[in-house]
Each structure stands twice: as structure tokens, then as C-alpha cells.
Amino acid sequence: MARALSSELPGLDDAEADERLRSEGFNELPRSGHRTPLDIAIDVLREPMLTLLLAGGAVYLVLGDLKEALILIVFAGMSVTITLVQEARTERVLEALRDLTSPRALVIREGVKKRIAGREVARGDIILLGEGDRVPADARLLESRNLLADESLLTGESMPVRKIVADATHTAGARPGGDDLPYVYAGSLVVSGSGLGEVIATGPRSEIGRIGQSLHQLETEPPRLLAQTRRLVWLSAAAGGIVSTLAVVLYGLLRGGWLDAFLAGITIGMSMLPEEFPLVLAVFMAMGAWRISQARVLTRRATAIETLGSATVLCTDKTGTLTENRMSVAVLRTRRGRALHAREKPHEPLADEFREMVKYGLLASEPEPFDPMEKAFHNLARDRMAGASLSPHWKLVRTYGLRPELLAVTNVWALADGNSNVFGAAKGAPETIAELCRLGPKEVSGVKEAVETMAADGLRVLGVAKVSCPKAALPESPRDLSFEFLGLVGLADPVRPSVPAAVRQCRSAGIRILMVTGDYPATAIAIARQAGLDAEEVLTGRDLESIDDAGLMRLLRNTSTFARTMPEQKLRIVQALKADGHIVAMTGDGVNDAPSLKAANIGIAMGGRGTDVAREASSLVLLDDDFGSIVKAVRLGRRIYDNLRKAMGFIFAVHVPIAGLALLRLIFGLPIIFTPIHIAFLEMIIDPVCSLAFEAETEEKDVMDRHPRPPNDRLFSPALIGWSLLQGTLVLVLVAGIFVSTLQIGMPEDEARAVAFLSLVVSIVSLILINRSFSASLITAFRSPNPMLAWIVLAVAAIMTLSLSIPSLSALFRFAPLQWDNVTLAVVTGLIALVMLELLKPVWSERLRS
Numbered sequence: 001m002a003r004a005l006s007s008e009l010p011g012l013d014d015a016e017a018d019e020r021l022r023s024e025g026f027n028e029l030p031r032s033g034h035r036t037p038l039d040i041a042i043d044v045l046r047e048p049m050l051t052l053l054l055a056g057g058a059v060y061l062v063l064g065d066l067k068e069a070l071i072l073i074v075f076a077g078m079s080v081t082i083t084l085v086q087e088a089r090t091e092r093v094l095e096a097l098r099d100l101t102s103p104r105a106l107v108i109r110e111g112v113k114k115r116i117a118g119r120e121v122a123r124g125d126i127i128l129l130g131e132g133d134r135v136p137a138d139a140r141l142l143e144s145r146n147l148l149a150d151e152s153l154l155t156g157e158s159m160p161v162r163k164i165v166a167d168a169t170h171t172a173g174a175r176p177g178g179d180d181l182p183y184v185y186a187g188s189l190v191v192s193g194s195g196l197g198e199v200i201a202t203g204p205r206s207e208i209g210r211i212g213q214s215l216h217q218l219e220t221e222p223p224r225l226l227a228q229t230r231r232l233v234w235l236s237a238a239a240g241g242i243v244s245t246l247a248v249v250l251y252g253l254l255r256g257g258w259l260d261a262f263l264a265g266i267t268i269g270m271s272m273l274p275e276e277f278p279l280v281l282a283v284f285m286a287m288g289a290w291r292i293s294q295a296r297v298l299t300r301r302a303t304a305i306e307t308l309g310s311a312t313v314l315c316t317d318k319t320g321t322l323t324e325n326r327m328s329v330a331v332l333r334t335r336r337g338r339a340l341h342a343r344e345k346p347h348e349p350l351a352d353e354f355r356e357m358v359k360y361g362l363l364a365s366e367p368e369p370f371d372p373m374e375k376a377f378h379n380l381a382r383d384r385m386a387g388a389s390l391s392p393h394w395k396l397v398r399t400y401g402l403r404p405e406l407l408a409v410t411n412v413w414a415l416a417d418g419n420s421n422v423f424g425a426a427k428g429a430p431e432t433i434a435e436l437c438r439l440g441p442k443e444v445s446g447v448k449e450a451v452e453t454m455a456a457d458g459l460r461v462l463g464v465a466k467v468s469c470p471k472a473a474l475p476e477s478p479r480d481l482s483f484e485f486l487g488l489v490g491l492a493d494p495v496r497p498s499v500p501a502a503v504r505q506c507r508s509a510g511i512r513i514l515m516v517t518g519d520y521p522a523t524a525i526a527i528a529r530q531a532g533l534d535a536e537e538v539l540t541g542r543d544l545e546s547i548d549d550a551g552l553m554r555l556l557r558n559t560s561t562f563a564r565t566m567p568e569q570k571l572r573i574v575q576a577l578k579a580d581g582h583i584v585a586m587t588g589d590g591v592n593d594a595p596s597l598k599a600a601n602i603g604i605a606m607g608g609r610g611t612d613v614a615r616e617a618s619s620l621v622l623l624d625d626d627f628g629s630i631v632k633a634v635r636l637g638r639r640i641y642d643n644l645r646k647a648m649g650f651i652f653a654v655h656v657p658i659a660g661l662a663l664l665r666l667i668f669g670l671p672i673i674f675t676p677i678h679i680a681f682l683e684m685i686i687d688p689v690c691s692l693a694f695e696a697e698t699e700e701k702d703v704m705d706r707h708p709r710p711p712n713d714r715l716f717s718p719a720l721i722g723w724s725l726l727q728g729t730l731v732l733v734l735v736a737g738i739f740v741s742t743l744q745i746g747m748p749e750d751e752a753r754a755v756a757f758l759s760l761v762v763s764i765v766s767l768i769l770i771n772r773s774f775s776a777s778l779i780t781a782f783r784s785p786n787p788m789l790a791w792i793v794l795a796v797a798a799i800m801t802l803s804l805s806i807p808s809l810s811a812l813f814r815f816a817p818l819q820w821d822n823v824t825l826a827v828v829t830g831l832i833a834l835v836m837l838e839l840l841k842p843v844w845s846e847r848l849r850s
């Protein structure tokens with residue numbers, strides 16, 4: 001059978017595929033772990049705030065205050081709605097991200113190769129499978145080049161199984177498991193080789209669908225932050241519970257009136273409960289993942305958002321991350337040392353002496369190349385050898401793939417006319433090709449010298465060789481063939497223009513960059529220099545073999561460039577760095593990179609050239625493979641964390657005056673300042689809305705000029721809590737002062753309450769303004785626009801105007817109409833808070849930023 005070139009297969013056309021997707025459904029499995037409305041409802045009902053609101057409503061009902069009772073029940077309804085809307089929004093954002101992180105499939109439709117989402121694969125689609133791919137759907141193989149699949153997800157069997165091409169004797173219906181089946185199954189993994197198949201079953205009709213397994217799940221919880229937040233909520237709730245109980249008992253005993261006592265207790269409980277924390281955290285994480293996705297980086301694990309800000313080392317590979325991965329042949333050098341700078345006269349036909357090596361380079365590549373190096377060979381042959389491509393008489397009979405211990409690709413071809421000899425073409429690392437050709441020491445040193453010269457310009461150098469042997473005598477390893485050396489090819493791959501600036505940013509942000517590449521040492525150094533990395537010294541994988549872990553840890557403190565490394569060595573590097581106390585981000589793309597991506601604190605996979613396995617093991621996926629995007633993500637991670645701290649500090653501060661006023665009233669026997677309605681209004685509308693302003697806040701001026709945050713830093717540091725207490729206490733003193741003094745000069749209670757409430761709301765807005773930036777002054781912060789904040793301030797002003805001017809609302813809040821001078825008084829009180837805190841801020845800002 002002649003090798004079916006994939007371009008000869010037309011595949012489905014788009015209309016057909018759409019039609020099948022409509023009638024048979026998308027290629028996806030019912031998702032487990034999806035929360036049902038009942039789960040969500042139970043969660044919502046467990047919110048203590050809801051219980052408090054309902055209890056308050058019940059007390060009012062017993063007291064016969066129907067209106068108050070209704071209002072609290074309405075607030076309870078709002079609490080439920082806010083939670084549900086929030087859940088739905090978070091779920092939607094996560095859903096969108098899940099779609100993007102779901103595996104992609106390479107299919108042929110209407111004769112062209114296309115990358116589509118895995119869920120859009122339809123029955124009848126022709127799929128292309130390569131090493132590291134997750135098989136998107138069950139398929140019958142039409143072509144298999146040494147295809148090995150890991151079907152452990154379906155069979156539990158961890159040994160990969162061999163796949164063969166289907167012929168007429170195979171009937172459908174074979175089950176997974178065992179060697180030499182012509183089928184591949186959804187959810188299994190291509191461990192090596194490549195192939196082409198026709199989809200026979202998708203979604204729930206696939207084998208995995210029948211077992212009812214589910215695949216990828218996006219982890220949604222940021223464990224450390226969530227744990228810290230939960231702890232704080234618990235502590236506050238416990239404290240609130242104790243204080244409220246005490247208040248109820250004391251009030252009941254001393255003043256009688258148990259219902260009033262309950263109401264007072266509920267007020268205190270509500271005012272001390274920081275129920276906004278988890279809500280705000282959820283919003284920040286979902287919005288954070290969205291913001292990071294705008295920088296073309298997908299978040300697979302929400303933990304990455306918090307870890308990004310403390311990353312101290314970034315290990316990056318070279319090809320495609322630092323460079324563009326667009327290769328072109330720059331230099332050809334024959335065995336005799338004749339060199340041609342291929343880019344000088346790009347369209348002139350090649351001189352005869354260079355043709356053979358290009359031809360064998362081409363034969364050592366895939367007929368339809370995906371690898372940029374192989375594309376470069378094809379391009380050169382097309383442009384300068386009059387389109388010499390593989391003649392139809394050639395037939396590929398055997399491929400020896402790239403292996404970590406043998407960095408070369410060998411293709412063996414037979415002529416269709418039945419000649420008993422076959423022709424092997426090899427290309428690969430020059431050392432390896434020299435070894436395959438069994439070059440003598442003198443020639444080896446000559447080749448080495450030539451490679452060094454080419455590599456010093458940052459070129460990737462490949463050796464090319466040929467061999468011919470009887471068809472029957474093909475050995476297991478290409479080492480057993482006697483190759484003839486043809487020459488060296490230097491491939492240029494420019495450094496991405498964004499890289500040097502991104503490297504500089506990392507430097508000022510205290511993040512070290514290590515380059516860990518599979519390429520030749522001299523090439524690694526040249527590219528490292530072009531990228532602006534430290535490149536005094538380079539260590540190779542071979543060097544690492546003779547060093548123990550402790551030695552490696554020491555070496556890593558000074559060496560930043562690693563060449564000819566193998567994936568296991570990447571893992572050792574990650575582990576040694578972690579043992580040295582670093583927070584490690586590591587990029588990777590291959591199947592073998594998965595362990596090091598998992599081991600790193602932040603595994604970063606490539607969306608473009610990466611394999612599904614690498615993506616599944618990582619917590620971030622770069623959509624455009626660009627190093628610059630990693631730095632953007634780090635920057636965003638730091639900003640998100642800063643803003644989260646600001647929001648948390650703000651909420652903490654706001655609770656101080658609210659709870660304080662409720663307590664003061666009890667202690668000093670003042671008239672009722674705030675009822676549960678005021679508190680519900682403040683805590684359920686004003687606060688959460690205000691915290692959103694922080695999410696949209698622009699980054700601190702020094703985000704990328706300070707050192708990474710220590711990984712065990714607490715979100716609620718003592719400095720932050722102290723600052724919040726200070727702010728809250730100041731507002732408490734001012735508002736309580738206003739309330740008491742207006743009462744003293746004989747102002748009616750309802751008017752004094754309105755003044756106090758208004759001054760509290762103005763103070764809350766002041767707190768937002770103060771906390772927008774840890775470091776910048778109010779005026780500087782004003783210059784960086786935050787449209788969200790402007791809207792929020794307008795909304796708060798509108799709400800306050802309405803509640804003071806519409807009689808029915810005023811009655812509800814027990815506000816008397818305010819004269820202008822009293823409005824001014826309230827606003828001025830809030831502004832005093834603003835000015836005083838602005839003056840105090842410099843004292844704390846140093847501590848807050850560290």
C-alpha cells in the first residue's frame with residue numbers, strides 16, 4: 001500500500017460536520033463535579049448572614065413590626081440572589097476557560113488541516129495524532145507510524161500498547177486493551193509515533209463515554225488563600241457569636257425585654273460577621289483568571305494566581321519561548337568545509353555540492369512537516385532546488401525517532417520499483433550524527449570546530465548523513481547502520497522582540513531566569529546573550545549526571561544556562577531549586593516534561609506547540625507560547641494579590657465602626673443608632689459594591705520593582721490588620737462623636753441618626769480612596785483612572801440622596817429630613833477621616849508593602 005498522504009484525504013466538509021454535531025451532539029462527556037442547583041441552594045442556606053437576617057425578621061414579626069420584618073426578608077432574598085448570581089458568573093467564567101483549556105484536535109476538513117476544539121470533533125472526521133496528544137474520539141486507524149498509546153485511563157493497564165493500520169479483516173467493535181488493534185480510543189494518550197484515523201464514535205458513544213469517566217477538570221479552589229479567609233471568617237464569626245450572646249444575656253437581665261435583647265444581639269452578630277470575604281475572594285479569582293486570559297495566558301489552576309506573585313525563579317526553554325520558532329536555513333557546510341550563507345542570495349539555485357545534503361535533510365523530515373526545522377528544509381528545497389520534493393516513487397518504510405539518548409531522526413525509504421536496497425537519511429545533533437558516521441577523532445574535532453563557529457552566532461546546528469543497505473537487513477537501532485557524513489546545516493531562529501524587555505523586568509522584579517534547553521551549549525549561550533540573560537557559564541546534561549543533589553543546589557546559585565538537558569534533568573533542577581527555598585515556575589511542552597511541570601510550583605505549558613499531556617500537568621497555558629506573556633502574567637498576579645489585600649483590608653476596616661457603634665450603644669445605653677436594616681444595607685450593598693472598585697484598581701507603581709512576596713506571607717498580615725483597625729477606629733470615633741454631640745445639642749434622634757449614617761457612608765467612600773494604593777498619595781492615585789470607582793461613588797451618592805429625600809425610604813431607615821447644614825456636617829466628618837488617614841498613611845505604607 002502506498003503511504004496515504006494526509007492531503008489526499010478530503011475528510012468531512014464543514015456543513016456535514018455541523019450536521020452531525022447537531023444530530024449526534026458534541027464530542028463531550030457529561031461533566032462530573034458539576035454543582036446542581038440543590039448543592040448551591042444548600043450552600044446558600046448555610047450562610048450565617050442569612051440565618052441572622054431571617055432571625056431578625058422573625059423577631060420583628062413577633063414584635064408586630066410587619067414592615068421591618070418584610071424588609072429583612074427582602075434583604076435575605078437579596079443575599080440569596082447575590083450569591084446565586086455570583087456563583088453563576090464564576091461558573092460561566094470558569095466554563096469559558098474550561099472550553100479553552102480543553103484539548104484541541106487536529107482534523108482534516110475539506111482537504112485542509114485544521115485545529116479545532118475537541119468537543120467539535122464529529123463522527124467521520126479524519127484526525128491526525130502525534131506524540132503527546134490526547135485522542136479526542138474513538139477512531140479507526142488509517143495510518144500508523146510506530147504509534148504507541150497509553151490506554152490506562154480505560155483499561156487500568158499502564159504499559160502502552162502498539163497500534164496498527166486497519167485492513168478489511170478488521171470489523172468494528174473491538175474493546176480497548178492489548179497490542180496490535182487498529183483502533184484508538186478517546187481519552188488515551190499517544191506516547192510515541194504518529195497516525196491518522198477516522199472517527200467512529202464521539203462523546204457518550206465512545207468507549208470512555210460508556211464507562212462514564214470524566215476527563216479534565218479545572219481546579220477552582222485557591223487552597224491557601226481560601227483557607228486563610230475561611231479561618232478569619234470563622235474567628236470573626238466565633239467572636240461575634242460570643243459577643244452577641246453576651247449582649248443578649250446582659251441586655252435581657254439588666255433591662256428586661258428579651259425580644260429587644262435578641263434584636264440587639266442580632267444587630268451585633270450581623271455587624272461583626274465578615275461574610276463579604278469569601279465573596280470578594282471568589283470575585284477576585286474569577287476576574288483574575290479572566291484578566292490573565294486577556295494577556296493570552298490561561299489559568300488552569302486558580303492557585304497559580306496567588307503563587308505567581310511569589311515566584312523567584314523562572315526556568316524557561318529556548319526554542320519557541322525565547323525564540324520565535326520560525327527556522328530558516330542560514331548556513332550549509334559540506335563535509336569538505338565549503339560553506340554557503342544561504343540567506344545572501346535567497347533565490348539563486350543551489351550549487352551542486354550542497355544539493356545532496358539538502359536532499360537528505362529533506363528525506364530525514366516528515367513529508368508534510370510540522371516541526372519548524374523540517375519546514376526550513378522543505379522551504380529551502382522549494383526555493384532553491386526547483387521545488388525538488390519527494391518523488392512519488394519513494395516510499396517510507398521505517399522511521400527511527402528522536403530519543404533522549406540518540407538525538408537524531410532517521411527515515412528509511414524504498415524505491416517503488418522493487419529495488420532491494422533501501423536508503424536511510426539521518427539528521428540530528430552534530431555529535432550524534434558524527435557518532436552514527438563513526439568519524440575519526442581528527443574529523444570529529446574538525447566538525448566540532450565548525451559547529452562552535454556556527455553556534456556562536458546563535459544558530460541551531462544539525463548534521464546530515466546518508467546510508468544505503470539491503471532491505472532485509474534493517475537493524476533495531478540506527479547505530480547499527482554505517483552512515484556517511486554529508487555536512488552541517490545551521491538554522492536561524494530569531495529571539496522574540498519582546499524578550500529582552502521582559503527579561504529586564506524580571507531582573508528588577510527579583511526573579512531569576514534560568515534557560516534550560518535541549519540545544520547545543522554554544523547555541524544556548526549565544527541565544528541567552530541575545531535575550532539578555534546571564535550567560536557566563538553553561539552546564540550540560542552530561543555535567544549534571546556526575547553531580548549529586550546537594551552539589552546541584554549549590555551550582556544552581558551561580559549557573560543560569562543549561563544545554564543538552566534531558567527531561568529527567570529538568571525535574572532534578574526543579575527539585576533542587578525548590579529544596580533551596582525557591583518558588584519555581586517552569587515551562588515545558590513535551591510528553592516527558594510533564595513530571596517537571598507538575599513538580600514546579602507553577603507549571604507553564606505551551607498552547608501552540610505543547611502537547612496535551614504537558615497542558616494537563618501545568619497550571620498555566622501560554623496561548624501564544626511567548627516568554628513575554630509569562631512576565632505579563634507575573635505582573636498581573638502581583639497586581640491581583642495587591643488589590644485583594646486592599647479589598648480585604650477595606651472590608652475589615654469598615655466592620656470596625658459598624659460593630660463598634662452597635663456595641664457602644666449597648667455599653668452606654670444610647671438610643672438605637674442602627675437597626676438590622678441599616679446594617680444589612682451597609683454590609684450587603686455598600687461594602688460588596690465598594691470592594692469591586694479594588695478589583696479594577698491599576699497596579700502599584702513598583703509592582704515589578706520589588707522582590708517576590710515570601711510564599712508563606714499571610715494575606716492578613718499584622719501590618720494590614722493593624723492599619724485596618726486604625727482606620728476603622730478613627731471612623732468609629734468620628735461617627736460616634738457626631739452622633740453623641742448632635743444629640744447633646746438637642747437634635748431629634750432621627751435627624752442625628754441620618755447625620756451619623758451619612759457621615760459613615762462618606763467615611764466608607766473615603767476609606768476606598770485611601771486604600772486604592774498602598775504607597776501613592778491620594779492625589780497621585782487620583783490621576784490613575786478607575787472608571788469602576790467613579791461609577792461606584794456615583795451609585796452610592798444616588799442611593800444616599802434617594803434614601804434621604806424619598807419619605808417612604810426615610811421612614812424605613814428612621815431618618816428625619818436633613819437640612820443642608822447637617823448634610824455638610826456629615827460630609828465634612830467623612831472628609832476629616834479622609835484627610836487624617838491620608839496623613840497617617842505614609843507611616844504605615846512601608847510596612848504594608850513589604
Ligand SMILES: Nc1ncnc2c1ncn2[C@@H]1O[C@H](COP(=O)(O)OP(=O)(O)OP(=O)(O)O)[C@@H](O)[C@H]1O
Nearest residue numbers: 317318319371407408409427428429516517518519
Ligand atoms: N526533528 C528533528 N530532527 C533531527 N534532530 C532533531 C529534531 N528535533 C530535535 N533534534 C535534535 O535534538 C536536539 C534537542 O532537541 P529538543 O527538542 O530536546 O530541544 P528543544 O526542546 O527543541 O530545545 P528547547 O529546550 O530550546 O526548546 C536538538 O538540538 C536537535 O539537535
Ligand SMILES: [Cu+]
Nearest residue numbers: 273274275683
Ligand atoms: Cu459584613
